[in-house]
Amino acid sequence: MNSLWIADGHCDSLGDLTNGKRDLTGTADFGHWDLKKAKQASIGLQFFAAYIEEEYKPFLASQRGLQHLEQALRFIDENLDDVFLVRSKQDLDKLGLAKPIGLLINIEGGEILGESLFMLNLIYRLGVRSMGLTWNGRNAIADGVGESGSKGGLSRFGLKVIARMNDLGMVIDVSHLNEAGFWDVIYNTSSPIIASHSCAYGLCNHPRNLKDEQLRALADVKGLVGVNFCRDFLDVNGQGSIDDVVNHICYISEVAGVDTVAFGSDFDGIPAPPDGLEDAAQFPLLIDKLARAGFNNQEIEKICNGNFVRVLNNVLK
Numbered sequence: 001m002n003s004l005w006i007a008d009g010h011c012d013s014l015g016d017l018t019n020g021k022r023d024l025t026g027t028a029d030f031g032h033w034d035l036k037k038a039k040q041a042s043i044g045l046q047f048f049a050a051y052i053e054e055e056y057k058p059f060l061a062s063q064r065g066l067q068h069l070e071q072a073l074r075f076i077d078e079n080l081d082d083v084f085l086v087r088s089k090q091d092l093d094k095l096g097l098a099k100p101i102g103l104l105i106n107i108e109g110g111e112i113l114g115e116s117l118f119m120l121n122l123i124y125r126l127g128v129r130s131m132g133l134t135w136n137g138r139n140a141i142a143d144g145v146g147e148s149g150s151k152g153g154l155s156r157f158g159l160k161v162i163a164r165m166n167d168l169g170m171v172i173d174v175s176h177l178n179e180a181g182f183w184d185v186i187y188n189t190s191s192p193i194i195a196s197h198s199c200a201y202g203l204c205n206h207p208r209n210l211k212d213e214q215l216r217a218l219a220d221v222k223g224l225v226g227v228n229f230c231r232d233f234l235d236v237n238g239q240g241s242i243d244d245v246v247n248h249i250c251y252i253s254e255v256a257g258v259d260t261v262a263f264g265s266d267f268d269g270i271p272a273p274p275d276g277l278e279d280a281a282q283f284p285l286l287i288d289k290l291a292r293a294g295f296n297n298q299e300i301e302k303i304c305n306g307n308f309v310r311v312l313n314n315v316l317k
């Protein structure tokens, strides 16, 4: 039994569920994340991402996003002994060791909105509490990191989305957003924001990673970054291991403070997990490594779950 529970800011396992590949209960012999592995690792909070695949954009993005959402809600209904939907501040009290796993639904791609704010109200009513504004490409809100050459920030619609997400109590997720858009979010949000699955550019100069000034800006708005386990984001040679995950946590902690760093595994979204972190069941190994890297118990608790709980307490209604 682990002494700490884990909050993970991003997994992409929902895609396998929607596509009928696995039921995510742990009976399949493939995949990085399922209920069995999550329980083994004492995962207490899982951001459950609905990634809208490229082939559905732009015209079928809303339909595909809603299809993922319906699957996620059905999964929760069918596994109520093991999971529950995180919707409110009060729900945070239900998180912890040996309790059902809180799933917080994140839509990975503002394309689901088309250009309509009513869709934001609708997905909120359906239980969504976080949204990644973009993936790597451009949408009506902003440009993703793949469009950084444009230097374009948030559109007027994007600014309205930020304001509405703040009003509703939804977590704004800037992973995949380009730099100009990132700064527009920082200057306009009235609530903490997260980069749910990103790493430090100072250690690995991948365009998906965050520069030191971005990490400090996340700290300024009392947000956080969930360190991504993608080998290519961890190490310039694409050879990232569990030790590199720890290195990124140490680096972000030094640059932006220990209150600004958490986990954002990207399990089932990354092609190959790092050596030593082959699937979600391996999470507890990180706790040992963090202690050996010099973090004290209070700091480790913040990284494992406390920072996410603090952000959610500030954002959710």
Ligand SMILES: [Zn+2]
Pocket: 108, 175, 176, 197, 269
């Ligand atoms: Zn992603």
